[in-house]
Amino acid sequence: MTNKPKRYSSESEFLADYDVTKFDRPSVAVNVLVFSVSNNVAENWRRTDKKSFSVLLVRRDDYPDIDKWSIPGGFIGMQETALDAAHRLLRSKAGVVGGIYLEQLYTFDDIDRDPRTRVFSIAHMALINKANLHYSGSHDVQWFDIELADGKLLLTSDDLILTDKDLAFDHAKIIKTGIERLRNKIEYTDIVFDMMPREFTLGELQQVYEIILGRKLIPAAFRRTIANKVVATEKMRTGSGHRPSVLFKKK
Amino acid sequence: MTNKPKRYSSESEFLADYDVTKFDRPSVAVNVLVFSVSNNVAENWRRTDKKSFSVLLVRRDDYPDIDKWSIPGGFIGMQETALDAAHRLLRSKAGVVGGIYLEQLYTFDDIDRDPRTRVFSIAHMALINKANLHYSGSHDVQWFDIELADGKLLLTSDDLILTDKDLAFDHAKIIKTGIERLRNKIEYTDIVFDMMPREFTLGELQQVYEIILGRKLIPAAFRRTIANKVVATEKMRTGSGHRPSVLFKKK
DNA sequence: CCAATAGTGTCTGTGAGACAGTATAAG
DNA sequence: CTTATACTGTCTCACAGACACTATTGG
Numbered sequence A, B: 001m002t003n004k005p006k007r008y009s010s011e012s013e014f015l016a017d018y019d020v021t022k023f024d025r026p027s028v029a030v031n032v033l034v035f036s037v038s039n040n041v042a043e044n045w046r047r048t049d050k051k052s053f054s055v056l057l058v059r060r061d062d063y064p065d066i067d068k069w070s071i072p073g074g075f076i077g078m079q080e081t082a083l084d085a086a087h088r089l090l091r092s093k094a095g096v097v098g099g100i101y102l103e104q105l106y107t108f109d110d111i112d113r114d115p116r117t118r119v120f121s122i123a124h125m126a127l128i129n130k131a132n133l134h135y136s137g138s139h140d141v142q143w144f145d146i147e148l149a150d151g152k153l154l155l156t157s158d159d160l161i162l163t164d165k166d167l168a169f170d171h172a173k174i175i176k177t178g179i180e181r182l183r184n185k186i187e188y189t190d191i192v193f194d195m196m197p198r199e200f201t202l203g204e205l206q207q208v209y210e211i212i213l214g215r216k217l218i219p220a221a222f223r224r225t226i227a228n229k230v231v232a233t234e235k236m237r238t239g240s241g242h243r244p245s246v247l248f249k250k251k
Numbered sequence C: 001c002c003a004a005t006a007g008t009g010t011c012t013g014t015g016a017g018a019c020a021g022t023a024t025a026a027g
Numbered sequence D: 001c002t003t004a005t006a007c008t009g010t011c012t013c014a015c016a017g018a019c020a021c022t023a024t025t026g027g
Helices: A011-017 A082-094 A171-188 A191-195 A202-213 A219-229 B011-017 B082-094 B171-188 B191-195 B202-213 B219-229
Strands: A027-040 A050-059 A073-075 A101-108 A119-127 A141-149 A152-156 A230-237 A245-250 B027-040 B050-059 B073-075 B101-108 B119-127 B141-149 B152-156 B161-163 B230-237 B245-250
Touching (some): A027 A171, A050 A202, A073 A082, A082 A101, A082 A119, A171 A191, B027 B171, B027 B191, B050 B082, B050 B202, B082 B119, B101 B171, B152 B171, B202 B219, B219 B230
Antiparallel strands (some): A027 A050, A027 A073, B027 B050, B141 B152, B230 B245
């Protein structure tokens, strides 16, 4: 039996004497990776629109890494949880209104990831449906379509093309970690629907799976496996130069 | 284009003026959930030993939560990563020598999880093979066999039985999160082998899967699915009152 | 009719569940 | 011979890949 001397006789006495400034303390931030699906109108009237998988980035307007693009983030208040802080940022930076999916992703902690001081970042991943977005975009806050090949990111907006080196801090790594998490979770959860409009065709849903997984799926097999997560509505999507498709919604 | 005034003309000038003490700062700790497999010698000479799934806990010898059992943990130094700190704790508290599996699990951040001050805990999960352990256990550091039923923990050592309320801070929640992660990962990774001795029978391996997943598996099916992760050695395990079994090792 | 997508039917291979049956040690 | 575990063979069912086939629209 250990017999270490105890300095206090009760917990309250101990707490009264506890000096919170005794240790060096790092900063703790959150970053929120906001993913969604964008629609790229097809050039040919007969073809369907192509979906793309996109992330919301903010151009930094201050040092360090000024003018690089970054994942929305900020420090956590002493009286809020990381999830609270993430929700707060989503409202202020992305103007999200409706229900969103938000989960903690990973905590990034490289010693020199921020040159100012030691900063831990509890990264979160949010999935949103752009239709719920009261937000038009600006010069400094933009959606970028994501391509990931050979471990290298390629992010494109209307007028910009970014690669890993154009991102602030370790944010390229955070994005890759998020994509990986999403690729896994899309297979065994229902989170895709958080990025979809309320009603959608199975062709659109399949496209979203394809761009996230980065591979083609077989329509017949896809329909079979997705069938129990989805219900048909009475409506059809018409107006295209081919057979109309039934609109479905999440079951 | 936004035209926010910038206070500094270069990153180095900005950094020189940056005051790290300007904000309130929380503490950042790591906790390392150490899981392993224990062997319970059978009473009947003819039966095989029962395996159990166990976690290493430390009795707290100071306030707060004095005398409750806790997951080994400590604060992260300003010049080490969370993973470094986790390795350091494994060496000092568990005396682990050989290669171990260690991954970041989740960051726990409830505002009042520690009564002293705001403490973020970056929880990690370690899987170890007890054979690599230069450590005998003591009154204040013990292995507890884990049972999880209806979301309630039941932890038993030679002389103690603990439930959720006997654990310090939010450590019961951390243990449950770890079990869940392990249950998922055991299905699609090779991490079981990090808890196994170098050579083992397929019966033993199946038992480990069973205690972690919390359900019985069918021997024939188990052997088929595990076959490509494993190679037979020339050796047999004999001495039991029944047919000897081939010893396998990780492929 | 053409182009393009929507949607179905069905064959095949893979792999898990189920269960019966054979093999082999110690006492 | 008994007990207990090791290990194999095989049937069935669920399900994904593959592919052919039909359906339906706008122009």
